[in-house]
Amino acid sequence: MKHLSWDEAWEMVQGADPGERRAHVADCPVCGERLRRCNDLQRALVCALTAGVGATGGDDEALLAALRRELGHPPMVGASVAGAGAGASVGVAGAGAAGVNAAGRRREPFAGAAPSTAPGAKADAGPVRPASKVSTAPIRVSRPGARRWVRAAVGVGAAACVAAGVSWPILQGRLGGRDLASAIAVAIGAGDARDAGSPVQGGAQRTDAGHGGERNGAAVAPSGEERGSAGLPTAAAGAPSGDSVSPSGDASADALPASRRGAGFVTGGAGHTGTADGRGGGTSGSEVSTEQVSTRGTAGHTGSGIVHGNDSDASGAGAGEAGSTTVQKPVGPARVKGQVEVRAADGTPLAGATVTLSAGGRVLASARTQNDGQTPVLAFTAPADPMLTGSDPGAEGPGVAVLTVQLAGYRTAVVYQVGLADGAWIHPVVTLQPAVRANPGRVVPGPVPGAAPAPGWTPSPTLQA
Amino acid sequence: MGCYGVECHEPFCAYGCFREHAAMVRHLVYHITRDPNDVEDLTQEIMLKAYRSLDGYRGGSFRAWLARIARNHCYDVLRRRQTDDLPLADEVLATVEPGPEDVVVWREAVWEVAQAINRLPPVDREILLLRHVHQFSYDEIAAAVNMRPGAVRTRVVRARRKLADLVDGREIRETPELG
Structure with a gap:
């Protein structure tokens, strides 16, 4: 042969x-x-x-x-x-909070990277909007170039603020041990989020808990709100009643139990914010890393896309008590x-x-x-x-x-x-999927202009864009 | 051709998975414009344009139709900007360049292939992309790039031969002479 x-x-x-x-x-x-x-x-x-x-x-x-x-x-x-x-x-199972949502897709890079503030809600605040549902809300399409420019510009502005000694509580609440520019970038990223229009208090940007769950766990996860102010109503968190702002629980997909690994899709973390139950309120101007949270509580579960903040109680409490602990994620x-x-x-x-x-x-x-x-x-x-x-x-x-x-x-x-x-x-x-033959039929050339078409030639059914 | 996953109901789903189309369009845009900052914007414009002109779709391969729209749009944009074919973005080259830890030999081959691809004419790059990454048939590529299938096939064969020669040459260079 x-x-x-x-x-x-x-x-x-x-x-x-x-x-x-x-x-x-x-x-x-x-x-x-x-x-x-x-x-x-x-x-x-x-x-x-x-x-x-x-x-x-x-x-x-x-x-x-x-x-x-x-x-x-x-x-x-x-x-x-x-x-x-x-x-x-x-x-992708277990791919983690890092940008894989419930459908196994990566999320908007910075969207919603800001922490959820689940004002005073109990940690097990109940079901959160499923990621897939959340993700369909219209948002601004990401523009990497524009974002990069904005990030750079704001970084310069913020550096000027620092140089001038201007206090920027919103940022200070987020900064912890981090550099200013990245904190601002996160803040801006939060502005890209779907809930960008939501009010901001004390530097904590509201996002739905479900959003937070989709976020990149690597993002800043500042927990505390400096003033420990009363929170903002969130769809998932229920009535505002409490004090503290919790760290986002979104880092926990790493900690998904093995039983869920085979389930196919990652929930992107728990969505829900482990809300401090009041103990940390007002004084918990702390920054608690997402890793810390993930070791305490687990991401909410998703079977059908519903995320429950079931285990966040512990994490929320932990967050509240964490005081000024700062843990840097590995880069x-x-x-x-x-x-x-x-x-x-x-x-x-x-x-x-x-x-x-x-x-x-x-x-x-x-x-x-x-x-x-x-x-x-x-x-x-x-x-x-x-x-x-x-x-x-x-x-x-x-x-x-x-x-x-x-x-x-x-x-x-x-x-x-x-x-x-x-x-x-x-x-x-x-x-x-099974392969199809690359070129199943005989290729008949098209007609030469001015000449009669070859036998068997038919015009291509394409493409008038 | 429907979605490969569960029910989806996204736009274009009647013609295949939206995400596959979007990935294809992104790659095409990237390889034509060579500007990563443009990819998302142009992809969005292309998808919108395609959706609005769905009435103009007259059968055949949908993704070929979409690829053709994407190409036309990208070349329109480039023409408006009157920019030449830009070299591959620095950040991408930087990621392709072999580092000291790249001890596996064929990683260098990948790097060389990437360089060889950069030296190909833009149309050949597009054809290779559609053929080898997105598994287009020759007929589909022909419809997308407005060539005859035979011409597409010839270009694919030539491009492959160039790449094969490149790798062969490297292997020959690396083979120690005996005796």
């Missing part, structure tokens, strides 16, 4: 599966080598072409919201989509472990699929799936998302990676924007 041509090898790599060739390839070292090279090149190509994932990773929710706003559609309720990549259905890239599971459309586990996690053109980890469709445990370090860290390379932010799954006979699945929290355990499940 003739050896595979380079083209045929490429087509096989891309999913075409000529059955009669398969046995030949298995036995022929020449074709096997050719196939191996094509495989390597394909992976390198995907890595190189998706190297700008940090730059091109956008916010689908914001885009959808803008579309709906523009087109007059009502917000979707409870919509959730499992699927981020071509031909892939993916849920830099995210160290992640996990397994990737690959399945066919009918749910059958697929063995032998090549799984590659890459970011910025680098391969972070690569493995093949075993008989159960799962890779061995992968441990890798994902670089921080450049769009989230922005001009501050030391800023906290989730890691990003591109997950590529290849298997002969199936369409290669490429999943973008896997938001990865530091220390998270991920368990994405990728569903591969």
Whole structure:
């Protein structure tokens, strides 16, 4: 039998599966080598072409919201989509509060990074709007460039304020041990949030608890409101009755119990703000890191998208008592472990699929799936998302990676924007779709201008954009 | 083609998953404009434009239709700005450049491939992107870039050959001479 041509090898790599060739390839070292090279090149190509994932990773929710706003559609309720990549259905479990919401998608980088103020509400304030529901509210589409400029401008202004000795209580309440610019950036990010119009008191920006739950746990999580003022009514928190502002409970997805890891999607943390129960009120002008919270209470649960702030009582109380404890989150890239599971459309586990996690053109980890469709445990370090860290390379932010799954006979699945929290355990499940032949029919050239069309030629049913 | 996940009901869902389309459009915009700051804005404009002109969609591959709109829009924008093809943004190059920790050999190959891709004509880059990342068929690419499928195929083959030669050359350079 003739050896595979380079083209045929490429087509096989891309999913075409000529059955009669398969046995030949298995036995022929020449074709096997050719196939191996094509495989390597394909992976390198995907890595190189998706190297700008940090730059091109956008916010689908914001885009959808803008579309709906523009087109007059009502917000979707409870919509959730499992699927981020071509031909892939993916849920990332345990990917953490860092930017993965209930639908496994990354969130607006700074939106709602500000803490929730759950004024005086009891910590178990009840169900919170599900993330998917929250996310559909129209918001301003993210504009990375504009944001960067604004961030820089405000940073300069704030530095001037500090130099001039001007007190800025709003910021001071947030600053703690952090640099001014990043605190302001968070404040601005909060302004991007859907609830941007909500009143601000004592520097704490109101966000729905559900929003807070979707937030990047790496963001500033100042808890205290300096004045411990009466809180703001939030949809989830109930009537304002108390005193303190709690740390956002959004960092807790890292602490998701193992039983939920396999559930598919990350809830983005608990949404709910562990509200201090009054003990810390008024005096808890403290900054409690999200990590601290996450060790005390767990994120709310989500089965159907509803987030309960069930465990926040402890965290809230802890927050209230925490006084002036300041814990810095580690900065830099995210160290992640996990397994990737690959399945066919009918749910059958697929063995032998090549799984590659890459970011910025680098391969972070690569493995093949075993008989159960799962890779061995992968441990890798994902670089921080450049769009989230922005001009501050030391800023906290989730890691990003591109997950590529290849298997002969199936369409290669490429999943973008896997938001990865530091220390998270991920368990994405990728569903591969069967390959279609790249060029199923004979290609008949179109007519030469002025000549009669070739027999069999029909005008392409395309595209009058 | 519907969503691969559970019910979605998003715009465009009748024509495939919105998020897949958005990812494709973002990549295309990025590779055409080379300006990461423009990606979100242009993507939004393209999606809106596509949604408004859904009546003009006359069958065939929806994503090819969308890709064509995206290309046209990007080139319109570039033409208005009268900017040349910009080099890849510094921050992206910085992430691709191999660092000292990159001991795995083929990471260098990735870097070299990235450089080779940058040297390709813009249309070839787009074609490779659509073909190798977004799994477009030749017919779909042809519809998107307004070429004949045969021409697309030829370009793909040539681009692949360039890349293969590049990697082969590197392997040859790295192979120690025996004897």
